[in-house]
Amino acid sequence: MSGSRGGAGPDGTESGPDANTDVDQGRALATLFLVVFVDLLGFGILIPVIPLYALSFGANEFVGSLLVAVYSLFQFVFAPLLGRLSDERGRRPVILISLFGSTLAWTLFGLAGELGSLVGAANGLVILFLARALAGAMGGNIATAQAYIADITPPEERARGLGLLGAAFGLGFIFGPAIGGLAASGPALDTVGALVPWAPITEFTLPSFVAAALTAVNLVVAAVVLPEPDRTRSETGDQSRIEALVGALRTPALGVLVVSFFVASFAFSAFESQFIFLTNDLLAFGTAENALLLTYFGVVIAVVQGGLVGPLTDRFGEYRLAVTGATVQFVTLGLVPFAADWGRSLELVAFAGLEPWQTGASVALALVATPLAFGNALTNVSLNALVSRTASAETQGGAFGLTQSAGSLARTVGPALAGALYSGVGFWTPFVVAGVLFGPVVVLLGRLERDALVTGDEPASASTGPAEPSDSEHVSGGR
Template sequence: MSVPSGAAGVVARPRRAVATVVFVVFLDLVGFGIVVPILPYYVRSFGVGDVFIGLLAATYSLTQFLAAPALGRYSDRWGRRPVILFSLAGSAVAWTVFGLADQAGTAGGVVGGVATLFLARALAGAMGGNIAAAQAYVADVTPPERRTRALGLVGAAFSLGFIFGPAIGGALASETAVRMASTLPIPATRFSLPAFGAAGMSLVALGVACVALDEPDRHRAPAERTTLVSQFVDALRDPRLRGLVLAFFLISVAFAGVQVMFIPFVADASAYRFDATGAALLLTYVGVLGAVNQGVLVGRLSDRIGSGRLAVVGAALLLVSLAALPFAPELGSVVPAPGGPAWLTRELVALLGVLGLLSLGNGLLNPSLAALVSVSAGPAEQGTAFGVTQGAGSLGRTVGPPAAAALYALVYWSPFVAGAVVVLPVIVVLLRRIAREETVTE
């Protein structure tokens, strides 16, 4: 049975299907997060400059940008399930190769080791484009009025993955874990074990998807030959998607740049002087709030005010919090004395408040934008639309970090304020969309 245009895809148990996709995304993102703590040290172990750390991070986003539209398009043609399974298997291969870079360095020198890192990171980024297929799957099996809530759960899986992943990675990189694994028939180092752990998470996700993920019966797209450029050109020509593609790009530029420079800021600011452990705790705090915001608040608020207005609220909160972040120490002077332990200073309370606002804004904005993409695209083009917008986000994450680093070297507060300025056009785009929709309905 084919699904008529405009209808949601048919699966036997749609709620279980959504839960399965969310769980698979969570496992995949845990794997991604596992390697985050070791990546800079892994690069430095080959004796190369820190510039390679930024280049390696950009490689992931660049290949994700190139692959996401293709994976989304293929999921429209061949099905969501095959694309998700293929990409999870590819991720397992990528992280395994990543863990073998030490051995490649022993055999081929610095060039061989670093080249292996880049090859593995590029493959992992390309396979990371499967999020477009996962979002399209959720859109397939969820009625339009519940899509923001369901896509918010996918966003919550992202946040939870980044909470648990780095913690697991740190544990696997410990001397105790390396010593315990030294008896196994694998190269056990503080770099290889986290990478193999990430590969293991991808394999677990692959097993879950194989067993529990059904392909929705839906309207399929015709088998047209398109290119990455043509997909973006088509999306930018479509008045329903043009502004959303721009929004995903700009939000990613702003947020990725701030993510990169946040840890240097809290390490350099005299009011904080946080080490890596303290910075990690702050990131965990933001991740926990993000999971709550996207998993609980988004669905309830979207039912009341709609995805468009919720996106505007999220963007406005993000703008304010980005602009306020570098001035959190000064804002602490107007915060009442919190009392309690000595480490809980006014400046820290102000920072926690700003970070909470930032997490709320980002948590409201991202799933709302995804829901707007879903309702803007036809039922046969869900994967393509999500692939293009995810690709725009990946491109933004490629551009944002180096730009923010350059600004930070000039003036410490400039990347945060610049991020806030970049969000402003997003609010304009969303307000114009709301006004246009209200005009049509009158």
């Protein structure tokens, strides 16, 4: 991407690279990619650790699930606050503070047993919850990273920049659990335990310390390399987050995008949370087999978000990609459980330790998962790009904070309701319901695209230049 391109923001103020002559766009994008990747890497490292760690303190499965959910809950609360703070005080300080907080959170998580006894708790479960809450609050920095992209890129290149952040998400979830599993292995525990015999090294604490160390390195790199972009400073009032959300929902364009983001996140989190239960029950897949499937799924998302979204946006525009992605998920999500069930009858050759019927089921799942991952990648990046184009230049952080907050709330309640459907009704129900939920998203985004075409606000390709949103589409962005 060229660093010489720029233009006026939606409200007529300068934004993009021309307003950031002191910012090397390529370096800033690379640093942001690293920040988000390592942030999600730390999150992913602890995915296989959190439930078992809670059980080791005497918690039951319900409490362990709450420990998982508390991250998204606090991300929901703090994402718009960090986004608004970045509008007021700067992107760089918020990113650095959030990285410091994440380092502290992962460290506390690893020291829960020792600290629990010091503060008088019967065990370290209270410390675990505090650490997860702090990590979730600091996880709201994604909105600030998205706003940073909007600051340094012209509108026609924004989807490509946001796609890079999406790729960082995918890669973090691909490599994080693998690193966590490696850190919890016997050789790693023996080696590190011999090097630091005074440290509480267990299969649960070492992955936490690895996440903390990676985030600390990330903090140092960002502090040295990441500059503060030029942006439009704004004077904010005392409007509450709830008032901002209600105001955003009343804004025609942004309201549709926030609702679509919530429903899409709710539906997809329902799918993700039940997928391993499905493959375990129907296909007798363990950790290794599921890791292989999820890695493939993550690779598809990363490739689409990091490499294909930009060219597709240039050709078709964000609206059409968002509608297309939601439509693909509407069709494919409900097919997942039936593909797994039907695939067992495909007696294919044994592969990688799988039985022939398991190989057949894996192929059937892959045939459905490929377009599903493609649709998910299109929807996520396109919705974020549309939010950026709808918000005014000085409210990018607040607007992204609202959508990130909506997504976090959806990821808090979606898995719980999906689990109730899976265990109480049938294995296929959460997947079918998740697919059906994308129907309203397709309708809402289709109407938004139609209105944009009628009013001439459809984002154009890079060759024709971007269309600016109308004044009615400007949003408060959390104010």
